[in-house]
Amino acid sequence: MVISQLKYVLIFAVSVLLQVLLFNNIVIAKVLSPYIYILFIVLLPFDIPKALMLILAVTLGLTMDLFTNTPGVHASATLLIGFARPLILKLITTRETLESFSTPRVGNMGFHWFATYVSILVVIHHFFLFFLEAFTFDGFFITLLRIILSSALSVILIVLSQFLIFRR
Amino acid sequence: MKNLFKLLYRYHVIFLFVLLQTLTLTMVVTYNSYQRATFFDSSNFFSGTLFDKFSSYTQIFEIRPVNIRMAEENAILRTALNQLLIKSSHGNYKAADSIYLPRIAKDSVQKALFRFTTARVINNSINQQHNFITLNKGRKDGVKPDMGVIANGQVVGLVTNVSENFSTVISLLNSKWKISAKIKRNDYFGSLSWNGKDYRRVQLNEMPYHVPVQNGDTVVTTGYSSSFPEGLTIGTVSDFSIGTGSNFYKIEVMLAADFKNLVVVGLIENKQLNEIKQLESQNKYGN
Numbered sequence: 001m002v003i004s005q006l007k008y009v010l011i012f013a014v015s016v017l018l019q020v021l022l023f024n025n026i027v028i029a030k031v032l033s034p035y036i037y038i039l040f041i042v043l044l045p046f047d048i049p050k051a052l053m054l055i056l057a058v059t060l061g062l063t064m065d066l067f068t069n070t071p072g073v074h075a076s077a078t079l080l081i082g083f084a085r086p087l088i089l090k091l092i093t094t095r096e097t098l099e100s101f102s103t104p105r106v107g108n109m110g111f112h113w114f115a116t117y118v119s120i121l122v123v124i125h126h127f128f129l130f131f132l133e134a135f136t137f138d139g140f141f142i143t144l145l146r147i148i149l150s151s152a153l154s155v156i157l158i159v160l161s162q163f164l165i166f167r168r
Numbered sequence: 169m170k171n172l173f174k175l176l177y178r179y180h181v182i183f184l185f186v187l188l189q190t191l192t193l194t195m196v197v198t199y200n201s202y203q204r205a206t207f208f209d210s211s212n213f214f215s216g217t218l219f220d221k222f223s224s225y226t227q228i229f230e231i232r233p234v235n236i237r238m239a240e241e242n243a244i245l246r247t248a249l250n251q252l253l254i255k256s257s258h259g260n261y262k263a264a265d266s267i268y269l270p271r272i273a274k275d276s277v278q279k280a281l282f283r284f285t286t287a288r289v290i291n292n293s294i295n296q297q298h299n300f301i302t303l304n305k306g307r308k309d310g311v312k313p314d315m316g317v318i319a320n321g322q323v324v325g326l327v328t329n330v331s332e333n334f335s336t337v338i339s340l341l342n343s344k345w346k347i348s349a350k351i352k353r354n355d356y357f358g359s360l361s362w363n364g365k366d367y368r369r370v371q372l373n374e375m376p377y378h379v380p381v382q383n384g385d386t387v388v389t390t391g392y393s394s395s396f397p398e399g400l401t402i403g404t405v406s407d408f409s410i411g412t413g414s415n416f417y418k419i420e421v422m423l424a425a426d427f428k429n430l431v432v433v434g435l436i437e438n439k440q441l442n443e444i445k446q447l448e449s450q451n452k453y454g455n
Binding site for chain 1: 180181184185188189191192193194195196214215218222291293295296297298300336363364365
């Protein structure tokens with residue numbers, strides 16, 4: 001039990017550090033800025049209490065805000081996907097599958113399921129985040145373009161990371 | 169009462185979500201209306217130390233070009249200092265650690281005394297709408313809010329928050345910051361800000377039609393902001409057009425400073441800033 005909790009502390013730290021030190025410095029063609037730190041929320045076990053999930057999501061967001069000088073922006077977006085995750089799981093998974101596996105991993109759930117699951121979370125998160133960050137609907141289509149391209153890159157990176165690091 | 173608790177328990181997740189979302193959105197909104205966040209800021213000890221340690225490794229690769237640039241800058245400054253010392257050797261000799269900018273020294277009305285220090289950039293972004301820079305110097309090194317930040321004599325930003333060991337700078341690439349700027353050739357001024365689209369271009373607004381503008385015109389600071397001396401380079405005019413239905417030009421300014429590659433920056437302190445601010449605040453509340 002303690003070991004599995006430690007594992008999630010480690011995933012939290014790695015996600016935040018990767019984002020802050022590596023991916024926040026990457027800007028490709030002025031529009032691509034991937035946010036992969038929500039990997040932490042993606043990987044949380046299925047049976048986690050919903051209230052705890054919300055608190056963890058807000059903590060993750062506030063940690064990011066601390067590094068990017070954006071009070072509340074990341075926290076608000078992560079909170080939203082923390083709230084939405086149980087609903088999404090209900091939508092794309094049957095109760096039996098949720099009971100037979102404990103964690104959302106590529107190995108358990110298959111590539112197709114995992115990619116769908118990550119895509120939905122990433123798109124909701126990015127959509128909310130980018131508009132909250134811009135804080136205006138001026139230049140709607142540029143923001144929309146940033147959301148689409150950045151989401152695509154984030155999904156690819158998160159799914160790839162499953163094959164590279166977080167195997168178990 | 170019992171029913172109330174039952175209801176609260178039954179929908180506790182939704183209540184918690186609404187409560188937390190209200191809190192975070194309040195943070196976003198208050199931050200957007202007031203320029204400065206006090207707590208959530210990368211000058212805090214936690215993230216400041218992390219950025220400081222990390223950048224000291226990654227910047228090793230950038231040190232060589234920086235050294236060359238600084239050597240060049242030193243040479244230019246030494247020449248300028250030399251000329252100033254010759255000029256001022258008749259009578260009013262100035263202390264070696266303070267420099268009267270030539271342009272200002274000539275202008276006896278605006279005799280502001282500026283002091284320069286340097287700091288290392290430990291975190292910087294260009295990919296957001298509101299970009300900030302974190303520096304490795306803070307209150308104990310004499311950094312104060314409202315100090316101007318330059319790189320190679322070109323405007324970069326303005327110090328907003330200062331902690332004991334670190335400080336954050338609102339970058340010119342932050343759509344919330346405006347600075348007054350003028351065309352060097354004819355002294356017409358406007359307001360310079362960033363529209364959040366291209367990290368190499370900012371926009372000069374409020375420039376009326378009758379002003380002669382050309383591509384390639386140099387855009388410099390006006391000295392109205394009291395954080396920057398007059399005549400510091402910002403960039404050059406790269407494109408201009410007449411906006412539809414407005415009386416002003418839309419002018420695109422290509423930035424002189426390379427924001428993607430900031431390692432060492434200069435900090436400008438206006439020693440009379442407090443006096444100026446005090447005087448200006450009397451106008452606001454005096455009558």
